[in-house]
Amino acid sequence: MNKTVNQKAWFLVLPVLLLVAFSAVIPLMTVVNYSVQDAFAGDFYPLDDKLEWFKQMLESERMWDALGRQVAFSAIILAIEIPLGIFVALNMPKKGFWASLCLVLMSLPLLIPWNVVGTIWQIFGRVDIGLLGYTLAALGIDYNYTQDFYAAWVTVIIMDVWHWTSLVALLAYAGLQSIPDAYYQAAKIDQASRWKVFRYIELPKMMGVLMIAILLRFMDSFMIYTEPFVVTGGGPGNSTTFLSIDLVKMALGQFDLGPAAAFSIMYYLVILLISYVFYTVMTNLDKRDGH
Amino acid sequence: MSDLAQKRGFALPGVKGNAIVMALYLLFLLLPIYWLLNMSLKTNTEILNSFTLWPRDLTFDNYVTILTDASWYSGYLNSMAYVVMNMVISLAVALPAAYAFSRYSFMGDKHLFFWLLTNRMAPPAVFALPFFQLYSSVGLFDTHIAVALAHALFNVPLAVWILEGFMRGVPKEIDETAYIDGYSFPRFFIRIFTPLVASGIGVTAFFLFMFSWVELLLSRTLTSVNAKPIAATMTRTVGAAGIDWGVLAAAGVLTIVPGALVIYFVRNYIAKGFALGRV
Structure with a gap:
């Protein structure tokens, strides 16, 4: 749709601007403030080197380790959830009662409070009272997510797959629904194989929604806090301490405000940068499709 | 076909x-x-002492505990209170803004739109401490409105995005005809336009409900007693007096119920909402 140029539209946007500025800009400036000063007992003292906290954080092994774990986590869950979500969407019923039922049941995990998601898996994986843990133990598999590195990672990843694959599937499903029947008929006349139908008809048509799915899953997995915190508390050791868990530990636990603030800013910038790339790709795809 | x-x-x-x-x-x-x-639906004895695939000794005691103890059920009421406040605030400010984005181009509109999106990307962990200080200093700590405003950080951008997607689908000719017929902007917006995007508003409200309902980190940081959400009530009970598995599980089930009830009504729009109105 071609839009009219109208500068007065700013007045309609003003309430949003004020509200979001209040809840985003003021806190963000507080963070910036902390990151370049030494806060102690409510007073601020100037730092000799304004960037001291940033330098300290850049040299800190702890932050790089947390970042490494975070990148690994996001990469793994994207690598599982995106193909699995597409696969599920391809297998969903097209219409009618079964389609509705699938949609409702699949959406269920998305609406569970995040700490309850954690609680569910915490219980489910326990060797004494959880179905999963008990079954694995009965099969003779040594599984203990509070003490074993691999078990903790597998649990946290399966939990995320459980929690969010439906989102990818729902989006892919919506993309598939928008493909006109004529495309499939043409493919049938050409005797295209199932793979070719997927590769040349379904995948390109799903590209737009898949970009959104990747963007959302990347952002949210990069900020993940509550679920792994409830299940593993960041352990065993630091093995599932992702960026947000580490940050909260530093800021609210140890009250190292300066370094935590510097950490926050770099963390935010990384997310912004990567999301900007996705966003640009997304809007370009939008334009190409003529929205 | x-x-x-x-x-x-x-x-x-x-x-x-x-x-x-x-x-x-x-x-x-x-x-x-x-x-x-x-x-x-089990007693704690059954949970801990025997491994059963379904409750042998069916009991509703765990639910009774929650529904009769104020320290438990007030958590649900608190959560409901700030979720509803957040929905009202977010919709009220997002409706005109989404209209502006869907109809007009103006100076800086694209940058503004991306800036809004960046707030959806902001890690709550970054904002937890500054929010705590901000709302403490203005005397709003431990109130429902503080949590509602804090959740507006990510919900308002989301609402603008979803509504914009739905509003784009309404032909512009409707606006023009209404103006020719002598409607003023507020009257046109409330009487004609809002009913046209009613389904979009419903879907948006659902997503606002959802993201405010599932969030824990900010709502826990900003409350202590009077506005403590159910999710935080659960974590504290786990820490305090050993673990009452039965009650914990019942509380968890009760947090799933509201979402499960409303999901049926929006089932065909969920994907569109998650795609920020872009399917």
Whole structure:
């Protein structure tokens, strides 16, 4: 749709601007403030080197380790959830009662409070009272997510797959629904194989929604806090301490405000940068499709 | 057309394969939830001493505990209170803004739109401490409105995005005809335009509800007693007096119920909402 140029539209946007500025800009400036000063007992003292906290954080092994774990986590869950979500969407019923039922049941995990998601898996994986843990133990598999590195990672990843694959599937499903029947008929006349139908008809048509799915899953997995915190508390050791868990530990636990603030800013910038790339790709795809 | 669509099927080996894949996937999704439900209907003795696939000694005591103890059920009321406040605030400011984005181009509109999106990307962990200080200094700590405003950080951008997607679908000619007929902007917006995007507003409200309902980090940081959400009530009870597994499971099941109730009404729009109105 071609839009009219109208500068007065700013007045309609003003309430949003004020509200979001209040809840985003003021806190963000507080963070910036902390990151370049030494806060102690409510007073601020100037730092000799304004960037001291940033330098300290850049040299800190702890932050790089947390970042490494975070990148690994996001990469793994994207690598599982995106193909699995597409696969599920391809297998969903097209219409009618079964389609509705699938949609409702699949959406269920998305609406569970995040700490309850954690609680569910915490219980489910326990060797004494959880179905999963008990079954694995009965099969003779040594599984203990509070003490074993691999078990903790597998649990946290399966939990995320459980929690969010439906989102990818729902989006892919919506993309598939928008493909006109004529495309499939043409493919049938050409005797295209199932793979070719997927590769040349379904995948390109799903590209737009898949970009959104990747963007959302990347952002949210990069900020993940509550679920792994409830299940593993960041352990065993630091093995599932992702960026947000580490940050909260530093800021609210140890009250190292300066370094935590510097950490926050770099963390935010990384997310912004990567999301900007996705966003640009997304809007370009939008334009190409003529929205 | 429907005939062809049904025959076509999506999966490789045909209809049967589809059903098996879906059954397995749904089983994977529902099993952990079933386990929680199962535990919530057992006594603690049964939970800890015998491993049973369904409750042998069916009891609703765990639910009775929650629904009669104020320290438990007030958590639900608090959560409901700030979720509803957040929905009202977010919709009120997002409606005109989404209209502006969908109809007009103005100086800096694209940058503003991306800036709004960046707030959806902001890690709550970054904002937890500054929010705490901000709301403490203005005397709003431990109130419902503080949590509602804090959640507006990510919900308002979301609302603008989803509503903009729905509003784009309303032909511009409707606006023009109304103006020619002598409608003023506020009257046109409330009487004509809002009813046209009613389904979009419903879907947006659902997503605002959802993201405010599932969030814990900010709502826990900003409250202590009077506005403590149910989610935080759960974590504290776990820490304090050992673990009462039955009650914990029942509380968990009760947090799933509101979402499960409303999901039915928006089932056909969920994807569109998650795609920020872009499907």
